[in-house]
Amino acid sequence: MTTAKKVLLTKRPEGEPVESDFEVVEAEMPELNDGEVLLKVEHLSIDAFIRTTLDGPQGLHGTMDVDTPVMALGIGRVLDSRSDELNQGDAVFGPMGAQTHVIWPANMLRKVDESEVPARTYLGALGMTTGLTAYAGMICCGEVKEGDTVVVSGAAGAVGTVACQLAKIAGARVIGIAGGDEKCKFLTDDIGCDAAADYKAGDLNEKLKELCPDGINVFFDNVGGDVLDAALDNIAKEARVVICGAISQYNDMENVTGPRLYLRIPERNARMIGFTVDHYAELFPKMEAEISGWIKEGKMQLPEHVMDGIENFPGAIIALMTGGHMGKLLVTP
Numbered sequence: 341m342t343t344a345k346k347v348l349l350t351k352r353p354e355g356e357p358v359e360s361d362f363e364v365v366e367a368e369m370p371e372l373n374d375g376e377v378l379l380k381v382e383h384l385s386i387d388a389f390i391r392t393t394l395d396g397p398q399g400l401h402g403t404m405d406v407d408t409p410v411m412a413l414g415i416g417r418v419l420d421s422r423s424d425e426l427n428q429g430d431a432v433f434g435p436m437g438a439q440t441h442v443i444w445p446a447n448m449l450r451k452v453d454e455s456e457v458p459a460r461t462y463l464g465a466l467g468m469t470t471g472l473t474a475y476a477g478m479i480c481c482g483e484v485k486e487g488d489t490v491v492v493s494g495a496a497g498a499v500g501t502v503a504c505q506l507a508k509i510a511g512a513r514v515i516g517i518a519g520g521d522e523k524c525k526f527l528t529d530d531i532g533c534d535a536a537a538d539y540k541a542g543d544l545n546e547k548l549k550e551l552c553p554d555g556i557n558v559f560f561d562n563v564g565g566d567v568l569d570a571a572l573d574n575i576a577k578e579a580r581v582v583i584c585g586a587i588s589q590y591n592d593m594e595n596v597t598g599p600r601l602y603l604r605i606p607e608r609n610a611r612m613i614g615f616t617v618d619h620y621a622e623l624f625p626k627m628e629a630e631i632s633g634w635i636k637e638g639k640m641q642l643p644e645h646v647m648d649g650i651e652n653f654p655g656a657i658i659a660l661m662t663g664g665h666m667g668k669l670l671v672t673p
């Protein structure tokens with residue numbers, strides 16, 4: 341008999357999530373039914389959408405029930421199988437949830453190819469909520485091209501880090517916005533940004549004016565709020581403003597602050613485009629093939645910040661919301 345540890349949401353957060361909103365419990369795993377597999381969860385992807393699912397029905401990405409394991413995508417390893425589709429030892433991607441073990445019907449899971457990259461890459465650079473999101477936003481919506489000046493907010497996080505590199509590969513000049521010196525240094529030294537702006541130090545609008553004297557052609561926004569306004573004030577004619585997310589708003593979704601300077605859009609014949617990554621599902625194989633190629637050629641990397649232990653899952657959500665990581669945040673249960 342296998343015993344699993346699970347992190348349950350016991351109370352919906354009021355504003356910023358805190359450890360006491362969660363509880364770690366143990367449970368015996370039941371016997372497998374036909375078609376099912378028992379998985380050991382190897383890596384959990386700590387994604388911004390998790391925060392909004394903790395809210396009630398108004399959550400941007402749907403809601404989860406209280407007293408159930410927190411929703412999370414992840415990579416699992418098949419420990420036992422009663423399915424012809426998956427064998428013991430296979431690595432799979434799917435909705436693992438915040439737990440050490442899970443049982444799913446095999447047809448709910450995607451077997452991942454570990455021959456070229458570690459399985460957890462399918463949560464990061466090749467992950468739907470990370471690399472493929474950055475591709476959909478930067479390439480499909482932002483239509484980035486050589487010579488563009490591109491600004492990315494939340495640039496030192498998972499989606500942001502990939503978005504910056506995609507823009508560099510396209511031949512753009514890239515400026516990342518992040519909180520703090522260490523993250524700005526990471527963006528210029530490790531990720532290849534041409535410059536970085538610390539939104540926590542000084543006037544971001546002024547800094548963007550200095551860094552983008554001819555205006556911003558593509559703004560890839562992960563943050564919303566004041567950061568979006570500062571960028572809008574600096575867009576060039578015919579700019580593309582891509583709304584990937586608005587993490588500055590996720591702790592208070594009933595009082596979302598919209599952009600004040602949205603009239604820069606008509607003034608400058610610009611476009612503001614929002615997207616959800618699943619809208620581009622037909623392109624996922626092409627995106628994966630291209631990103632894999634860039635990884636192999638050494639043109640793309642996604643540093644990881646790994647937190648060990650399922651008990652640290654609540655702390656990881658808190659770290660994501662407060663910027664306590666660089667690159668892709670993962671938990672190994």
Ligand SMILES: NC(=O)c1ccc[n+]([C@@H]2O[C@H](COP(=O)([O-])OP(=O)(O)OC[C@H]3O[C@@H](n4cnc5c(N)ncnc54)[C@H](OP(=O)(O)O)[C@@H]3O)[C@@H](O)[C@H]2O)c1
Nearest residue numbers: 387388497498499518519562584585586587588616617663
């Ligand atoms: N459209 C889609 O289909 C889709 C899919 C996946 C993700 N997303 C969006 O992509 C964005 C990034 O998600 P991720 O999972 O990759 O997270 P992440 O960027 O790895 O982590 C979030 C980062 O946001 C920054 N942040 C948090 N609160 C902030 C605030 N009030 N103001 C400014 N920055 C703040 C923090 O960095 P600092 O230290 O720099 O503040 C933190 O590191 C989110 O908005 C998410 O909703 C969209």
